[in-house]
Amino acid sequence: MEVKVTSSTILTSPISHASDVPLTIFDRFALNLHVAILFAFTPPTSTNTDIISGLSNILVNFPTLTANFSTNSHGRPCLTVGGSDGGVLVVEATVSSKLEDHLPLTPSPDFRLLHPEVNDAKHLLQVQLNRFQCGGLVIGITSHHRVADGQSMGSFIVAWGKMVRGIPVDPLPVYDQKWLKPRDPPLVQFDHLGTEFIPLSPQPNEFKATPVYADPSEITNMLLHYTPEFIMRLKAHTNKLNTEKQTTFETLTGYIWRKVTIARQLDDEEGTMLIVGVNGRRRLQPPVPSEFFGNLVLHAYPKTKARALIEGGVVMAAEIVREAVRATGNDYFRSFIDLAEVYRDSDLVACHEKRGNVLSPNLEVNSWLGLGLDVVDFGGGGKLCGISMTWEHYEGLSILIPSLSPDGDVDVFVSLFEKDAMRFREISHSLD
Template sequence: MEVKKISSTILKVPISHPYELPLTIFDRFADNIHIPVLYVFTPTTSSNADIISALSKTLFHFPTLTANLSTNSHGRPCLTVGDPQGGALLVEATVSSKLEDHLPFTPSPDFTLLHPEDENAKHSLQVQLNRFQCGGLVIGVTNHHRVADGQSMGSFFVTWGKMVRGIHNDPLPAVYDQSWLKPRHPPLVQFDHWGTDFMPLSSQPKECCLFNPIVVDPSEITNMLLHFSPEFIMKLKAQTGKLTTEKHTTFETLLGYLWRKVTIARQLDDKECTMLRISVNGRSRLWPPVPLEFFGNLVLNAYPKANSKELIEGGVATAAEIIRKGLRFIGEDYFRSFIDLGEVYGDRDLVPCYDKDTNLLSPILEVNSWLGFGFDEVDFGGSGTFRGFLPTWEPLEGLLVLIPAASGDGGVDVFLSLLEKHAVVLREISHTLD
């Protein structure tokens, strides 16, 4: 794939007086990285000029995406909105081939050519418009995770698409009111977040999170995209009814199925502990509920664990039930405890446990669900067809992302990164029912 960058510019939001917005405890817990994704559209689409104009208008309502990550006078991490060095990077590029030559999009290292460099990026939001010979369009976007989580970026993308089509949201979609995250008085840290969410402080016992210290050559890691139809998922759900009368969700069922399959493919020892690290959206878990339009980060992790042999022999029903219990543990009390932790220890150097991760997560599986975030509802105008939304190439073993199926059949696509030798096994068993 030959990609030629033809122009780049910085889009700024007109702010007369720059201001600092402190990072919340949830922002500080988020990955200190850029998240790169691709949107794929067949021709015809709106012009680059219309898409860029709409992006400028949209950023006015999402100003933190143009902010700089910095520290305030007290040494606390913050966003500086209106910083002269800030703004969003916008790149226009052409691709020498036709889009149809690359469809359907399946993970490839070439994907990294379709978005700006995400390592050590200077801007919180980076956008690259890639025009193919046929007029097809791939929009590559990277955003800093400490500025916005998946729910927030879903709202941003949907609003941007509406702006392109001349539809203006009323009320405006972004909510920045941090009063939703006020600590209790007095603060009450009910749960032990040390060694689970954050690394223990120097004065605390040296209990460690589960992690693998081994680093592998990135060439040993591959990415794959699996599709699961609604019919296949219904068959899985029929298996989960064996242990409970309460129906399991699509997420619990499919993830339980995949957890077992990946454990088999990884060839873990029978007694080895395997763990999921599942992103949990706190907006609906807090009371009163935080609006879905809250912009920023409001995500913690659930950590379901199981013995490898127990997981494999227990079937999908057992795996789904372990996941359900793990998710329900991360309820309002846990989120409130985490908020209060930020009040008590906010002036300390808090390091998320996953900062110890190498590029080999096994026996951990990091799980993100992009279902229900509206990514598949994005429409940039024109008569072209939406053909996919997916991460770019990720050289991180153990990453699993659930995505609305690009086929539009109501199923689920699963992006998964594994060692190549394990991916070979998984491809053979990925759709075999026990």
């Protein structure tokens, strides 16, 4: 793939006076990295000028995306909005090939050319507009996870598209953080130190984290497609043995977990754990508005032994996922909020920062279902024809992505060692 950058510019912050926005406990827990995603559109599309103008205008409603990381007068991490080092990087590029030559958007190392570099990126939001020979467009977006979670970024991208098309942006993002108020007195009911954050003074047996690193060349990415018919068959298989129906997320997540465990050929008694993102907006009571912009996600950690997972089938796997996710409810989120009050000035380090780039025997599953990504529209008359990750060197990551079929298909991104991926492909659509 030949990609030629034709221009690069910085959209400055819409805020004229610099102000500091403290990072919340959820921001500090979020991954300290940029997340990259691609959106492909068939021609005709809106012009680059119109898309960039829409971005500039919508940033008035999403000012934290133009911020930069800093520390406030108390030495605590924060976002500085309106500072001279902020803004959004916008790159324009041309691609010598036709878009159709790259469809479907199956993850490829070449796709990293379609968005700005994420390592040591200066700007928290980066955009690259890639014009293909045929007139097709791929918009590569990278955003820093400590500014916003998946739901927030989905809302932003949908709103950006509305702005380009001249459609009123409604609802607008919400920044009110009254839900972050701790209880009086604060009550930390769960072991967040050792689960979300590394204990401040761990005892020898209290926290063990040995990062595992692998050569990126040993890790491959794949995108699997699951039809509504296949998902219905999975659900029928699980629901007939349960009084309560399993969701698509629970069923498909349990299914992928079990199949990956088989492909990895783990020892029978080896433990395997899922790391599953749980959105706190619907968990907290009273609920936080879905329009809240920022981070409000924790993890659930379903776990079992490899043999039990394999022999229990997808029924057992889905049930373990369900129970762990449901246990991460209002009490857990409130306890986490109170943790911020108890350790207000402490230098908390998220446990996942000690993982390395290999999760095996564990698996992380995130869901992009329901984030609105499949309705992103930048105008011009063309169609959204692809949503994809680019290429990950992180073994054990899986993401559920909405397919663009109106029937409810789901695409599943999976990153595994090549040797495990070969076995996984062979069994990825088997109901056994």
